Amino acid sequence: MPSAKVQAAQPALGFIQPAYTPWLHRLCRLALPAVLGSRRIGIGAVSGVVELAELCAAAQNGEVRLLIAFRHPSTTDPLVMAQLLWKEVPRAARRHGIRLAHPVHSQFLYDRGIPLWAGAAAGWMLARLGGVPIQRGRLDRRALKTARHLLCSGPFPLAIAPEGATNNHDELLGPLEPGLAQMAFWCCEDLVAEGREERVVIVPVVLRYSLLHRDWxxxxxxxxxxxxxxxxxxxxxxxxxxxxxxxxxxxxxxxxxxxxxxxxxxxxxxxxxxxxxxxxxxxxxxxxxxxxxxxxxxxxxxxxxxxxxxxxxxxxxxxxxxxxxxxxxxxxxxxxxxxxxxxxxxxxxxxxxxxxxxxxxxxxxxxxxxxxxxxxxxxxxxxxxxxxxxxxxxxRGRRGERPPAPAARQVRIIVGEPIEAGPRLADYRRDRRLAVDQLTDVLRASLEAAMLD
Incomplete structure (x- = not known):
């Protein structure tokens, strides 16, 4: 039967305040190749990374606020996104003469339930990498307020999986939640209120996994x-x-x-x-x-x-x-x-x-x-x-048990066409729900196009 972790009532779930810690980021960056290797994940082709490096540089220069919308087909996606931002983007910037300050990183939303099944150490680490925990199924005002502030004024881009959870299918895009589009419009409004002129740009990122050795x-x-x-x-x-x-x-x-x-x-x-x-x-x-x-x-x-x-x-x-x-x-x-x-x-x-x-x-x-x-x-x-x-x-109560002789996989990373949210702000002010739905549809189309790339 499933493992019974809950034996008694627990104190209310507190908000885990994001507290980005540079030394932990450096340590995780050094450990990333070994962690990917332990999961038997290799990095395949990476496309669109130069454009992402240019946008990261523009964000560092105060020209854009960057919202990264990544597909979430696997529990290993955070590791692959770390590879993209920590390794591939700086490498592309060096190769193409793009001036990019270190560290290259993003803050991110994650499910508040992760520390409950993965342990308090996971919550501690996610917070110190700049993660914002959000409770699904309710209006988590504190999480949304924190994420909204970080997107508008934080030191890094903000990464969100618009599917809301893993769907476990590499070639099937799940339903998109409207929260990412809403966050983009909130950022546009906050920038206008502060008299700032940065553009709000959504960058779709698709991750495509496949067997490294294609045998049966x-x-x-x-x-x-x-x-x-x-x-x-x-x-x-x-x-x-x-x-x-x-x-x-x-x-x-x-x-x-x-x-x-x-x-x-x-x-x-x-x-x-x-x-x-x-x-x-x-x-x-x-x-x-x-x-x-x-x-x-x-x-x-x-x-x-x-x-x-x-x-x-x-x-x-x-x-x-x-x-x-x-x-x-x-x-x-x-x-x-x-x-x-x-x-x-x-x-x-x-x-x-x-x-x-x-x-x-x-x-x-x-x-x-x-x-x-x-x-x-x-x-x-x-x-x-x-x-x-x-x-x-x-x-059977063996959550996380690895399958027999797990196969080595490689992942292809496709950075899609950026989406500007600012030009849609007037539509948002006329009809908020319609504008959010339309921007979500545009994001879906962009992700689907990148999946076919």
């Missing part, structure tokens, strides 16, 4: 490992298969793994007959079963927290998370009598248990039944199998 051996190892965990026994292999037959066989194994996992989860949630229906490529039953499972798991959490099932899956997840945190992290514990404190502890444990239903849905929120079928590449297989591996490891 890591995929087959993952398939075998997942089959073992799920209790799937395949018949012994016969004569050597033709390449097309091998591909069909591999996809059949993926369907079998997906079906077995769904069946076991359906049995847990008491859905269906408990029998394991067969699946075929393109079978709409897979998508329907996944949707029903997600709805059932979310309903279990929403019922406990007395929430209405409104919005998208991710919006529902954010509201559940916030309700759970309110039950676990409380500001009234000091005034509780002994019995009240015991009941508060009981409520906290129950809240954490019901949050697990939401966590399970998060793993599958971005999965679709056609992603591999429409393009059965080795990279898409790897993405989907890693989602399944991480979900099963979490269910």
């Amino acid at each position: 051996a890591p995929i087959d190892r993952l398939l075998t490992a997942l089959e073992g965990v799920l209790g799937i026994t395949l018949p012994p292999a016969g004569a050597p298969a033709l390449p097309t037959e091998e591909a069909d066989h591999r996809y059949g194994r993926l369907l079998l793994i997906s079906g077995r996992l769904l069946t076991q989860l359906e049995h847990f949630y008491r859905l269906g007959s408990g029998e394991e229906p067969g699946l075929t490529p393109g079978d709409p039953a897979l998508s329907a079963r996944l949707s029903r499972l997600q709805a059932t798991a979310l309903a279990a959490a929403e019922s406990h927290f007395d929430l209405q099932p409104r919005g998208t899956i991710l919006e529902r997840c954010r509201r559940i998370e916030q309700a759970g945190w309110q039950a676990i992290y409380r500001d009234d514990l000091a005034a509780c009598a002994p019995l009240e404190r015991s009941l508060a502890d009981w409520c906290a444990v129950e809240a954490a248990r019901h949050l697990d239903h939401m966590r399970l849905v998060e793993y599958f929120a971005s999965m679709g039944d056609a992603y591999v079928a429409e393009k059965p590449s080795v990279d898409r297989y790897l993405e989907v199998l890693l989602i399944l591996w991480d979900a099963i490891a979490w269910i």
Whole structure:
């Protein structure tokens, strides 16, 4: 079962004030190659970096305020963004004679939940690298005020992942949250109010991961490992298969793994007959079963927290998370009598248990039944199998367990066309919501164009 970290009610979550610390930044910069190496991540082609170096120089010269909007397909993205800013941008600046002062860095928004599962040391480090923690699912006024001030007057650019969380798909852009566009317009207004003339520029950055050695051996190892965990026994292999037959066989194994996992989860949630229906490529039953499972798991959490099932899956997840945190992290514990404190502890444990239903849905929120079928590449297989591996490891209480013989990957970094927010300020003043939506659409189009580069 998932590891139970919450055994009692906790003091209310405090805001972790960003406190950029130069010596820690230098230390992390020195350690970055080793950390990337430990994750078996290599840096491939980097495009558009000269333009980003020029914008960083303009920001240092007081000509622009820079907002970096990066795609977030993987938990290793912060390391790759650090490589881009700490290594690639200064290298490009030296190569092209761009005057750029050190350090080259960005402050950033991060999920306030990270220190809860990664530990207090992670929160300490993120704060001293200039990170701003934000609570998802609520209007976190202090985080927004801090980020707004940093974007307008901070020493570095501000980096935000407009998808809001990892979607685990390299070739599929998730829904964009409107916060980044809103932040850009706030900065425009603040600059005008202060009589300043800097431009507000959004820079889209796309990260594209792929296997360094494009063979199927890591995929087959993952398939075998997942089959073992799920209790799937395949018949012994016969004569050597033709390449097309091998591909069909591999996809059949993926369907079998997906079906077995769904069946076991359906049995847990008491859905269906408990029998394991067969699946075929393109079978709409897979998508329907996944949707029903997600709805059932979310309903279990929403019922406990007395929430209405409104919005998208991710919006529902954010509201559940916030309700759970309110039950676990409380500001009234000091005034509780002994019995009240015991009941508060009981409520906290129950809240954490019901949050697990939401966590399970998060793993599958971005999965679709056609992603591999429409393009059965080795990279898409790897993405989907890693989602399944991480979900099963979490269910077994082994979050973060690495898959067998993880494959080495390389990442391509594409810096897209910059977007000027200032010329849209008049539109924002006429209709704020419409202007934010339009700027978000422009950002989406720019990210999608960079993904095709």
